[in-house]
Amino acid sequence: MRDFTYQNGTRVLFGKTAQSAVGTEMRKLGSPVLLHYGSGSIKKTGLYDEVRRLLAHEGLEVFELGGVQPNPRLSLVREGIRLCREKGIASILAVGGGSVIDSAKAIGIGAPHDGDVWDFFTRKAEPTRSLPLGVVLTLPASGSETSISCVLSDGENQDKLASNAAVQRPAFAIMNPEHTFTLPAWQVGCGITDIMGHVMERYFTTEPEVDLTDRLCEATLKTVIDAAPKTLRNPDDYAPRAEIVWAGSLAHNGLLDTGRIGDWATHRIEHELSAFYDVAHGAGLAVLFPAWMRYVYKRDLPRFVQFAVRVWDVDQSFADPEGTALEGIRRMRDFFVSIGMPVTLDGLGIGKDRFDEMATKSQRFGALGQFVKIEKQDVLAILNLALQKDW
Amino acid sequence: MRDFTYQNGTRVLFGKTAQSAVGTEMRKLGSPVLLHYGSGSIKKTGLYDEVRRLLAHEGLEVFELGGVQPNPRLSLVREGIRLCREKGIASILAVGGGSVIDSAKAIGIGAPHDGDVWDFFTRKAEPTRSLPLGVVLTLPASGSETSISCVLSDGENQDKLASNAAVQRPAFAIMNPEHTFTLPAWQVGCGITDIMGHVMERYFTTEPEVDLTDRLCEATLKTVIDAAPKTLRNPDDYAPRAEIVWAGSLAHNGLLDTGRIGDWATHRIEHELSAFYDVAHGAGLAVLFPAWMRYVYKRDLPRFVQFAVRVWDVDQSFADPEGTALEGIRRMRDFFVSIGMPVTLDGLGIGKDRFDEMATKSQRFGALGQFVKIEKQDVLAILNLALQKDW
Numbered sequence: 001m002r003d004f005t006y007q008n009g010t011r012v013l014f015g016k017t018a019q020s021a022v023g024t025e026m027r028k029l030g031s032p033v034l035l036h037y038g039s040g041s042i043k044k045t046g047l048y049d050e051v052r053r054l055l056a057h058e059g060l061e062v063f064e065l066g067g068v069q070p071n072p073r074l075s076l077v078r079e080g081i082r083l084c085r086e087k088g089i090a091s092i093l094a095v096g097g098g099s100v101i102d103s104a105k106a107i108g109i110g111a112p113h114d115g116d117v118w119d120f121f122t123r124k125a126e127p128t129r130s131l132p133l134g135v136v137l138t139l140p141a142s143g144s145e146t147s148i149s150c151v152l153s154d155g156e157n158q159d160k161l162a163s164n165a166a167v168q169r170p171a172f173a174i175m176n177p178e179h180t181f182t183l184p185a186w187q188v189g190c191g192i193t194d195i196m197g198h199v200m201e202r203y204f205t206t207e208p209e210v211d212l213t214d215r216l217c218e219a220t221l222k223t224v225i226d227a228a229p230k231t232l233r234n235p236d237d238y239a240p241r242a243e244i245v246w247a248g249s250l251a252h253n254g255l256l257d258t259g260r261i262g263d264w265a266t267h268r269i270e271h272e273l274s275a276f277y278d279v280a281h282g283a284g285l286a287v288l289f290p291a292w293m294r295y296v297y298k299r300d301l302p303r304f305v306q307f308a309v310r311v312w313d314v315d316q317s318f319a320d321p322e323g324t325a326l327e328g329i330r331r332m333r334d335f336f337v338s339i340g341m342p343v344t345l346d347g348l349g350i351g352k353d354r355f356d357e358m359a360t361k362s363q364r365f366g367a368l369g370q371f372v373k374i375e376k377q378d379v380l381a382i383l384n385l386a387l388q389k390d391w
Numbered sequence: 392m393r394d395f396t397y398q399n400g401t402r403v404l405f406g407k408t409a410q411s412a413v414g415t416e417m418r419k420l421g422s423p424v425l426l427h428y429g430s431g432s433i434k435k436t437g438l439y440d441e442v443r444r445l446l447a448h449e450g451l452e453v454f455e456l457g458g459v460q461p462n463p464r465l466s467l468v469r470e471g472i473r474l475c476r477e478k479g480i481a482s483i484l485a486v487g488g489g490s491v492i493d494s495a496k497a498i499g500i501g502a503p504h505d506g507d508v509w510d511f512f513t514r515k516a517e518p519t520r521s522l523p524l525g526v527v528l529t530l531p532a533s534g535s536e537t538s539i540s541c542v543l544s545d546g547e548n549q550d551k552l553a554s555n556a557a558v559q560r561p562a563f564a565i566m567n568p569e570h571t572f573t574l575p576a577w578q579v580g581c582g583i584t585d586i587m588g589h590v591m592e593r594y595f596t597t598e599p600e601v602d603l604t605d606r607l608c609e610a611t612l613k614t615v616i617d618a619a620p621k622t623l624r625n626p627d628d629y630a631p632r633a634e635i636v637w638a639g640s641l642a643h644n645g646l647l648d649t650g651r652i653g654d655w656a657t658h659r660i661e662h663e664l665s666a667f668y669d670v671a672h673g674a675g676l677a678v679l680f681p682a683w684m685r686y687v688y689k690r691d692l693p694r695f696v697q698f699a700v701r702v703w704d705v706d707q708s709f710a711d712p713e714g715t716a717l718e719g720i721r722r723m724r725d726f727f728v729s730i731g732m733p734v735t736l737d738g739l740g741i742g743k744d745r746f747d748e749m750a751t752k753s754q755r756f757g758a759l760g761q762f763v764k765i766e767k768q769d770v771l772a773i774l775n776l777a778l779q780k781d782w
Contacts, residue, residue: 001633003406008399014649015394209630212614212638219606226602239600242392246649247603255646258405258637 001210001259008253010146011172014246016238018174019047019136022093023054025172029132030090032061034083036104038068038096042138045182051095051136063087065107068096071153071160071274071281072103074118080107081117084131091132094170098142098151098194098281101135105150105168108133121152121161123365127168135173140180140245141191141282143198143252145173153275158361160275175249177241185232189339190282192228192244196221197285198251202262204296204303204371210260217256218310220247225311228339265369266292269379272358279348286341287348290333291385296372297325304328345386355383392601392650399644401537402563405637407629409565410438410527413484414445416563420523421481423452425474427495429459429487433529436573442486442527454478456498459487462544462551462665462672463494465509471498472508475522482523485561489533489542489585489672492526496541496559499524512543512552514756518559526564531571531636532582532673534589534643536564544666549752551666566640568632576623580730581673583619583635587612588676589642593653595687595694595762601651608647609701611638616702619730656760657683660770663749670739677732678739681724682777687763688716695719736777746774 013021026033033055042048055062065080083089084107094104108130110117119125135145144150148169153160183191203217224247227240235241250256269292270284297304305321308314308328312335317324333343342348359379368374374382385391404412417424424446433439446453456471474480475498485495499521501508510516526536535541539560544551574582594608615638618631626632641647660683661675688695696712699705699719703726708715724734733739750770759765765773776782 001406001630001637003409005402005404007402011396011398012649013396015392018394209633211617212611212634212641215610215614216607219610220603223603223606239392242600242650243603246392250603258403259633 002207002261004258006254006258007166008146008169008255010170010253012146012175012249013172014175016176016178018176019050019179020054022051022134022136022174023058023060025174026055026060026091026093026134027058029134029171031059032063032087032089034080034087034089034092034107035062035064036068036080036092036094036096036100036107037066038100040066041182042095045179047095047136047138047179051093055093063089068100068103070099071278072099072106074152074154077103077106077110077117077152081110084111089131091134093134093136095136095138097137097139097191098144101137101142101144101170102150102152104133105130105144106152106163107131109163109165109168118154120163120165127163127165130167133170135170136179137173137175137245138179139183139187139191140248141194143195143248145170145175146249146253148254149252151271158275160271162271173249175245177238177245180241180245181236183235185235185340186280188232188235189341190280191248192224192339193282193286193336193341195224195244195248195251197267197282197289199256200289201264201267202256202260203307204263205260206300206371207260213256213259214306220251220256221311223247225335228335232339261370263369263371265372265374268368269358269362269374269382272362273348273350275361276354276358277348277350279350283342283348286336286343287345287386288382290329290336290343291382293329293332294385294391295378295382297329298322299372301325344389345383346389352387355380359383393598393652395649397645397649398557399537399560399646401561401644403537403566403640404563405566407567407569409567410441410570411445413442413525413527413565414449414451416565417446417451417482417484417525418449420525420562422450423454423478423480425471425480425483425498426453426455427459427471427483427485427487427491427498428457429491431457432573433486436570438486438527438529438570442484446484454480459491459494461490462669463490463497465543465545468494468497468501468508468543471495472501475502480522482525484525484527486527486529488528488530488582489535492528492533492535492561493541493543495524496521496535497543497554498522500554500556500559509545511554511556518554518556521558524561526561527570528564528566528636529570530574530578530582531639532585534586534639536561536566537640537644539645540643542662549666551662553662564640566636568629568636571632571636572627574626576626576731577671579623579626580732581671582639583615583730584673584677584727584732586615586635586639586642588658588673588680590647591680592655592658593647593651594698595654596651597691597762598651604647604650605697611642611647612702614638616726619726623730652761654760654762656763656765659759660749660753660765660773663753664739664741666752667745667749668739668741670741674733674739677727677734678736678777679773681720681727681734682773684720684723685776685782686769686773688720689713690763692716735780736774737780743778746771750774
């Protein structure tokens with residue numbers, strides 16, 4: 001087990017009436033508030049009106065910036081930063097999923113920063129302060145509601161990059177599973193895949209003797225695997241949805257990192273897919289994880305056997321560990337299919353033509369991964385595996 | 392799943408050199424510092440000298456109060472409170488195990504309080520502020536290093552009572568598993584039992600559909616069960632000790648409560664044993680848990696079958712769930728024996744003579760438990776079961 005420091009002070013308010021605290025929580029963070037949201041679906045569901053009413057009840061001045069797209073854009077973040085400076089915004093409230101939260105995080109670190117906010121993503125600068133941020137979550141997926149992560153796209157240059165810093169962690173996160181009942185099945189499937197991806201990136205580590213975090217990862221994965229078909233069959237069944245919402249936060253809040261270093265090559269390759277083709281992040285992960293696993297599993301067969309047996313309930317063949325490992329990977333792929341995800345690049349409408357560009361760009365900060373070092377030719381090999389239907 | 396609020400801001404510094412940060416972390420909390428510790432074992436191991444040197448290096452003024460006993464005493468807490476007021480203490484550093492930390496917590500809430508600190512334990516008052524507290528942990532057991540709990544004994548009146556409040560949570564906790572290598576096997580066994588007890592109190596809930604926290608509980612228990620014999624066999628093997636230290640904090644930091652209400656009857660009965668006989672808390676739990684489980688298991692057989700199968704790897708008899716449940720309880724008891732714990736009251740040198748007094752006192756705030764309501768006659772029945780060697 002590696003030495004580590006862990007601190008996660010985000011205040012989680014979870015449950016059927018959790019949003020009723022949004023006014024009092026935002027008052028602690030300061031007025032005026034920038035209310036940040038996406039396409040406006042929160043106006044249809046009534047959540048927008050409820051939030052406005054609760055903010056008004058606390059006497060908070062509110063400015064608005066809607067229109068966040070999936071794979072949130074640098075251009076809107078810059079607009080938000082201008083608005084924050086112009087209006088003297090004291091705090092930000094993100095109402096939405098990972099894209100809205102990440103856009104709000106970027107505005108939060110950009111507003112008090114003298115230079116360009118994109119510097120934080122190109123690693124020219126590190127965020128040291130942020131406007132305080134509150135979240136009302138409507139999509140379990142990114143884990144951004146309690147995480148230090150923020151991913152932003154510069155649409156013009158096909159760049160999708162991440163900033164990770166403790167100051168980006170939200171002050172509070174309101175999670176009412178009922179707010180996710182109206183999500184389309186496709187978004188639910190993408191979200192589940194993203195949650196599992198966050199756990200699996202941490203699970204595949206070269207750090208030996210990390211039994212507790214291994215088991216916590218397995219517990220989180222098994223919970224999501226069990227709840228997924230239930231929630232897709234009955235979207236307004238509270239119980240399985242609640243499991244997924246809470247799992248989505250635990251998957252990415254730092255707990256499952258304790259004592260180990262995760263891999264993150266698959267996420268980084270997916271960021272190239274999303275940057276070039278604007279595909280949904282979860283769908284990209286569903287295609288890439290089986291390919292990455294097939295490419296690397298021989299490097300630590302016992303770990304893939306453990307994954308197959310403990311997570312996917314494969315009946316272990318002691319004489320054939322490779323067969324057990326591969327069966328685990330196949331079951332994961334079949335699970336992704338069962339929740340409506342594509343598992344080949346063809347399913348995303350992506351061919352080979354820009355493989356080289358993506359592979360090159362993926363290396364801008366050096367090789368990817370910790371579990372196995374992934375260089376340009378490895379990215380190409382993984383993308384080629386991701387074309388294969390049968391194996 | 393129940394609605395919940397969860398926030399745990401304790402900064403965890405974990406690993407082989409974690410204590411090197413003690414000076415800089417305490418400087419954030421303020422000078423002068425009250426250094427609080429126990430019997431002086433930290434002077435033998437060199438930890439005391441190292442901590443003093445690191446505090447001095449940061450220019451912090453330090454006052455000392457040692458002498459905390461297991462089942463920490465109100466009398467010493469009152470002495471600490473006087474010292475804090477007299478010297479204008481700004482922060483407290485607890486170096487030790489749960490008794491030292493709990494004593495420090497009580498001093499922390501008592502110092503700024505106008506009335507008597509014992510009021511917080513008799514539920515006449517609620518703590519709303521505390522001197523900030525840092526911890527260097529030397530014994531994995533209580534989880535007090537990241538918890539809101541504090542248990543104190545009034546030796547004179549044979550009272551052992553708890554105060555639970557968010558302000559009691561330490562600001563930081565330093566955990567170096569190496570600091571626990573020199574612990575006697577008895578203390579290690581008691582600590583492991585206490586850790587498992589904290590998880591089991593939460594596991595046995597009447598709340599339905601709490602799959603994720605169930606699985607996180609099971610993950611924590613299985614980790615400890617696997618690491619226990621390894622750490623007892625090789626006390627200075629870092630890996631299993633690190634698992635136990637980290638599990639000890641997660642067991643009691645609030646995470647495993649999310650979405651559910653725990654039971655806590657067994658802990659409350661054990662507090663009576665400790666108050667009347669000054670027994671080690673973990674040893675008392677090892678005696679009481681098998682008895683409590685035998686008394687209540689029929690009230691939710693499926694949950695005890697789940698416990699047997701998932702935690703104790705019992706081969707499930709689908710035709711005989713009761714047999715499966717009982718086998719799980721027996722394996723737990725056998726496990727306690729294997730780590731050197733007593734599992735009958737006789738093993739603690741306790742007979743029937745004060746059962747009635749303890750059972751009466753256990754009810755001072757009403758019936759115990761959530762999983763099953765435990766009244767006076769139930770406590771007597773459980774204590775009688777705890778006398779039985781064979782069942």
